[in-house]
Amino acid sequence: QVQLVESGGGLVQAGGSLRLSCAASENIFGFNSLAWYRQAPEKERELVARFPRTGSRIYSDSVTGRFTISRDVAKNTLFLQMSSLQPEDTGVYYCTADRLGIDYWGQGTQVTVSS
Secondary structure, three states: OOOEEEEOOEEEEOOOOEEEEEEEOOOHHHOOEEEEEEEOOOOOOEEEEEEEOOOOOEEOOOOOOOEEEEEEHHHOEEEEEEOOOOHHHOEEEEEEEEEOOEEEEOOOEEEEEEO
């Protein structure tokens, strides 16, 4: 069973930055893709950024230019660098990994941006 553990969330003022980490229990190079999703209160979960095994990284329109997804294969860790944070970025951020059609999810980390 793949385990994903997110960390790095917290409370930050608008305009600030945070770096989220997602530690995987297995070699992340074996996954078809890795991604970050978020869920704001009373809203549906949405894709924030995706790091496919091949091809370009994908970002939602709302975070393009502000967030950067990256990975460290040696450390089996996925990152999300978030800059110029806004109150609308508030939510629980989840790390996901896709392998052979199965999606694995972490437990999430809370990000709260105050105005």
